[in-house]
Amino acid sequence: MIMKLHFPHGEHPDVMLENGQYTIGGDNAADITIEDKGLANIHLTITVKGSDYSVSIPGEASLVSINGKLVKDEKEVRAGDLLIASQVHMKLMDSVEKASHADDGKTRIRMALPQFILRGVSGAYFGKTYPLRGTTTIGRHSDCHICVNAEGVSRRHMQIDADATGLVIKDLDSSNGTFVNGEKIKTRELQVGDEIRIDNIRFLVQTPGMGDPTLDQGGGKSKPKPKATAVEQDNSGSGAVKWLVTIVILGGAVAAAWYFGYLDGLLK
Numbered sequence: 001m002i003m004k005l006h007f008p009h010g011e012h013p014d015v016m017l018e019n020g021q022y023t024i025g026g027d028n029a030a031d032i033t034i035e036d037k038g039l040a041n042i043h044l045t046i047t048v049k050g051s052d053y054s055v056s057i058p059g060e061a062s063l064v065s066i067n068g069k070l071v072k073d074e075k076e077v078r079a080g081d082l083l084i085a086s087q088v089h090m091k092l093m094d095s096v097e098k099a100s101h102a103d104d105g106k107t108r109i110r111m112a113l114p115q116f117i118l119r120g121v122s123g124a125y126f127g128k129t130y131p132l133r134g135t136t137t138i139g140r141h142s143d144c145h146i147c148v149n150a151e152g153v154s155r156r157h158m159q160i161d162a163d164a165t166g167l168v169i170k171d172l173d174s175s176n177g178t179f180v181n182g183e184k185i186k187t188r189e190l191q192v193g194d195e196i197r198i199d200n201i202r203f204l205v206q207t208p209g210m211g212d213p214t215l216d217q218g219g220g221k222s223k224p225k226p227k228a229t230a231v232e233q234d235n236s237g238s239g240a241v242k243w244l245v246t247i248v249i250l251g252g253a254v255a256a257a258w259y260f261g262y263l264d265g266l267l268k
Contacts, residue, residue, distance in 0.1 A: 061124030152199030
């Protein structure tokens with residue numbers, strides 16, 4: 001039986017899964033590319049060998065759950081299983097089974113870009129972006145919109161509410177607290193550029209299109225010294241020639257004085 005990978009929220013067309021491997025991620029190098037959903041470049045791999053189907057992840061930073069349970073390395077899957085990778089939902093289905101909304105004649109509306117995003121700036125979440133729409137829960141539990149797999153993070157650690165007026169962050173009675181710009185908070189309005197920290201994981205509040213601030217800082221590399229201009233090089237060269245001529249003249253004068261005996265009185 002051939003299965004297909006169905007995307008209930010419409011992030012990608014259905015994919016028929018035949019023998020081979022299928023990588024899924026946010027980079028164009030992945031076989032199935034889904035952008036702006038918090039996926040790593042290569043987030044997970046689906047392997048098909050005959051009638052056997054399995055899901056594997058490249059590392060702990062790639063958070064994937066199957067039927068609500070986190071995948072630690074590799075796990076077998078079958079028809080009906082629900083996969084969640086970051087904010088992408090996928091369902092394994094019999095290839096002849098129709099999705100509940102298939103051929104219903106309705107026009108699909110593409111979701112607009114979010115007004116705000118979170119960008120990871122530390123640890124395993126460095127460089128990953130997460131759109132903020134409505135209420136976004138963040139914590140260690142796989143049911144959270146953003147699952148942060150760290151020991152110091154509570155199962156439901158915090159939430160961010162986004163609406164037309166802006167962002168509000170709330171700590172959900174976490175064990176180790178939620179910090180904004182180094183200050184422990186219970187609830188607070190957020191601004192673009194604010195830094196959020198839970199445990200040792202840090203995120204920045206940004207708008208779509210903003211670059212990685214760590215790259216804008218130049219990485220601490222020293223700037224190369226500017227090359228000397230042609231005038232400076234000429235002045236430097238002419239100065240060296242003048243010193244050389246002066247030394248030759250002085251040497252010749254001393255040699256002449258010694259030859260004619262002018263230095264005999266000084267040497268005695």
